Amino acid sequence: MGLFTTAAQMRPIPRSTRFVNGAVSFWFREIGLPERRDPLPGSADYDVCVVGAGYTGLWTAYYLKKARPDLRVVVLEREFAGFGASGRNGGWLSAEFAGSRERYAESHGKGAMIALQRAMMSTVDEVISVAETEGIDADIVKGGMRLVATNAAQRERMVEDIEYLQEWGYWPDDIHLLPDDHGSPLAVHEAVASAYSPHAARVQPAKLVTGLARAVEALGVTIFEGTAVEEIRPRQGAARPAVVTEHGTVYADHIVRATEGFTSTLRGQRREWLPMNSSMIVTEPIPAEVWDKIGWEGREVLGDTAHAYVYAQRTADDRIAIGGRGVPYRFGSAQDKDGVTQPQTIAELWRALTRMFPDVADVPVEHAWSGVLGVPRDWCPSVHMDTGSGIGWAGGYVGSGVATSNLAGRTLRDLVLGRDTELTRLPWVGHQVRGWEPEPLRWVGTQVIYGLYRSADRRESKTPEEKAHTSRLAGLATRIAGR
Numbered sequence: 001m002g003l004f005t006t007a008a009q010m011r012p013i014p015r016s017t018r019f020v021n022g023a024v025s026f027w028f029r030e031i032g033l034p035e036r037r038d039p040l041p042g043s044a045d046y047d048v049c050v051v052g053a054g055y056t057g058l059w060t061a062y063y064l065k066k067a068r069p070d071l072r073v074v075v076l077e078r079e080f081a082g083f084g085a086s087g088r089n090g091g092w093l094s095a096e097f098a099g100s101r102e103r104y105a106e107s108h109g110k111g112a113m114i115a116l117q118r119a120m121m122s123t124v125d126e127v128i129s130v131a132e133t134e135g136i137d138a139d140i141v142k143g144g145m146r147l148v149a150t151n152a153a154q155r156e157r158m159v160e161d162i163e164y165l166q167e168w169g170y171w172p173d174d175i176h177l178l179p180d181d182h183g184s185p186l187a188v189h190e191a192v193a194s195a196y197s198p199h200a201a202r203v204q205p206a207k208l209v210t211g212l213a214r215a216v217e218a219l220g221v222t223i224f225e226g227t228a229v230e231e232i233r234p235r236q237g238a239a240r241p242a243v244v245t246e247h248g249t250v251y252a253d254h255i256v257r258a259t260e261g262f263t264s265t266l267r268g269q270r271r272e273w274l275p276m277n278s279s280m281i282v283t284e285p286i287p288a289e290v291w292d293k294i295g296w297e298g299r300e301v302l303g304d305t306a307h308a309y310v311y312a313q314r315t316a317d318d319r320i321a322i323g324g325r326g327v328p329y330r331f332g333s334a335q336d337k338d339g340v341t342q343p344q345t346i347a348e349l350w351r352a353l354t355r356m357f358p359d360v361a362d363v364p365v366e367h368a369w370s371g372v373l374g375v376p377r378d379w380c381p382s383v384h385m386d387t388g389s390g391i392g393w394a395g396g397y398v399g400s401g402v403a404t405s406n407l408a409g410r411t412l413r414d415l416v417l418g419r420d421t422e423l424t425r426l427p428w429v430g431h432q433v434r435g436w437e438p439e440p441l442r443w444v445g446t447q448v449i450y451g452l453y454r455s456a457d458r459r460e461s462k463t464p465e466e467k468a469h470t471s472r473l474a475g476l477a478t479r480i481a482g483r
Helices: 026-031 055-067 101-109 110-133 152-165 205-218 258-263 288-294 342-356 401-416 441-462 473-483
Strands: 015-021 044-051 072-074 092-094 145-149 193-197 200-202 222-224 228-233 242-245 246-258 273-284 301-306 310-314 320-324 363-373 382-386 392-395
Touching: 026 363, 026 382, 026 401, 044 055, 055 072, 055 228, 055 401, 092 110, 092 193, 092 301, 092 401, 101 110, 101 401, 101 473, 110 200, 110 205, 110 242, 145 342, 152 193, 200 301, 200 382, 205 301, 246 401, 258 273, 273 342, 310 342, 342 363, 392 401, 441 473
Parallel strands: 015 363, 044 072, 044 246, 072 222, 145 301, 246 392
Antiparallel strands: 092 200, 145 193, 228 242, 242 246, 273 320, 273 363, 301 310, 310 320, 382 392
């Protein structure tokens, strides 16, 4: 598909009479936008100040207060809790971990990376357990993860990826190729191979993040919304670390930066993490007779193995929500305010949806939205606490943050409290990488990378089975990206 989509290309897409583009996300439209909490009333002093009320910040505050109820913890948020990726993502609570396993193994050894992967698997159950304990109804169903290949090159890559993962912490029961006669009720059109992992659950992201915010407040954490952070200042001599906002300055012994895709908006952080755009559409509720053809009774989260991949879920009220990268990056790290999605991205996602499920071609699209996630230069997530400056951070999840943010929150708890634990010894702790190139290099590079990935997908879809291999264009894109 070209860079631009014409009105004629958009016309075939059925859109609901209730169609909305933006408005943060369908997830928040479903539950209603939350009533805003008060902004910071003025300068203040706390033990721990968390910047960002998404999953990472809220999990960090939650576990700190559970461990040390006497700690004075505050969370500062520019918009409202869950406004960013935490309230807009695809609802994949999975053990997937982004980043090069070899890079982490170089510094800590292969065993440490395997331990990190096993920790991710247990994190899925940890999130489910906390949701149950705190009474957070987030439509969670642990149906596992299904991956499909729709051409021979994807099938070959799927087999190779499974073999690779089974060398890095996945055992055969943790991810495996499904036999041709596996009898799954989920029917994906033209699927030539499928894989399954039990370590995943479907969630409603906005329900999870708003419920978590309520649980954090119930523990005694203060959340100030409508409070834009301008700068985070490290400890300097006798001067404590500080967070400078439009409403005053917060001083604290420890500051946790939990801003993920919005990190580039902070002073001095413009090239730290690339704000990568990801987009979604959701259908109207699908009729029962169509579900009889599709199946999907197990509510697995669903993805494909294309280079420009998509991810999907069957929602609690029987819609299909599907997402992908769309237009991945805006020049100068520009970010949308309200999640409005470009027409060509809506068209791309609709075509992906109807390729997988032709029977939903007449079901109208009810909502489209976008958001940003954080991408480090080496595409590897990290968590860190610098005891000298008093500043810590976590993020760079590259689209796999629903579970990873929980692991990060528990790890930051231990780092802030000065504990030496299995979590603080995991290899992503302290991982640092150089910043992204200045503009226009990072914009050009991103366009080239995703253009190559899409070209690779097109080539693979047209290659005869007997000649099918992963396109060299994809390998070139990966090398340019530095992944």
